[in-house]
Amino acid sequence: MDCLERARTDWQRRRPTPRSQFGAVIRPGQRPVVTFTVIGLCIAVYALQLFSDAVTASLWYAPLQTSAWAFEPWRMLTSALVHSPSNAMHLLFNMFAIWFVGRALEPALGRARYGALLLLSALGGSVAVLFLTPAMTPTLGASGAVFGLFGALFILMRATGSQTGGILTLIAINVVISFVIPGISWQGHFGGLVTGAICALLLSKVPGGRSPDAQKNARRRSLWQGLGLLGVAILLIALTAVGMQFVNPYA
Structure with a gap:
């Protein structure tokens, strides 16, 4: 029996870890922890x-807050955590969208990739605001990250051969x-959408490798x-560094 147990243990260790098409480890009953954490932070x-x-x-x-007059670049990310205090629907819509899309994307991408997608989409939205919005116009809300999820979902659905009519309509x-x-920042939406789509393209197009060792292929990917x-x-x-040179509060 000891020999059988050892053989079974060795086989389980050598067995390739099940992964999604995009490299995430598949765990039964896995909860979208990043999604719930982001929603909790925004509500708090x-x-x-x-x-x-x-x-x-x-x-x-x-x-103006990323310019020669003021330099507070962290706001490009913290702005995704705040919503209009006078409009609860602003918060509710964004949280529902993150919950709805995040439950599908987070298990498919894995927590680290999904978290990076959210952060980069939020940053991409702020970069678009930097270039396309008057210097003293404040923006807030997770909409840039939400549109990043929309763009990523479209690209990843295309990569898996799924029907994309629904997400295109959305x-x-x-x-x-x-x-x-x-009062809606189309600039932030545009920047988030483009950034999310680019991130998803990178995540979906990276080759998995041709080594017979599945774990090695996963690490390389x-x-x-x-x-x-x-x-x-x-x-x-880099775009932020360039864009801040053109901010003019007197324009």
Whole structure:
């Protein structure tokens, strides 16, 4: 029996770890921890906003805050955590979208890739705001990250051969809303959408490798995916450095 147990243990160790098409380890009953954490953070920050306007003012982002007049680049990310205190629907829509899409994307990508996708999409939205929004116009909300999830979902569905009509319709409706309803930052939506799509392209197009060792292939794929996402981050930071030179509060 001991020999059989050892043989079974050795076989289990050598057996390839089941992974999704995009490299995430598949675990039965896995919870979307990153999705729930982001939703929890946004709700907690919103509760603080209701008690003090200073919370909103200290976390939102305007191009002036990455310029020669002020340099607070962390706002490009913290702005994704705050929502309009006077409009609860702003928070509810974004949280519902993150919950709805995140439950599908997080298990498929894995927590690290999914978390990077959210962060980069939020940053990409702020970079678009930097270039396309007046210097003193504040923006806030997780919409850039949400549109990044929309763009990523479209690309990943295409990669798996799934029907994309539904997500295209959803994106089209939200794009129209971005331009029709006053006070919505279409710039942040655009930047998030493009960034999310680019990240998803990198995650889906990286080859898995041809080695007979499945674990080695998985490590190589994860390395190239990580380098690709790092490249997107560097590009966004470089664009920020360029864009801040053109901020003019007197325009």
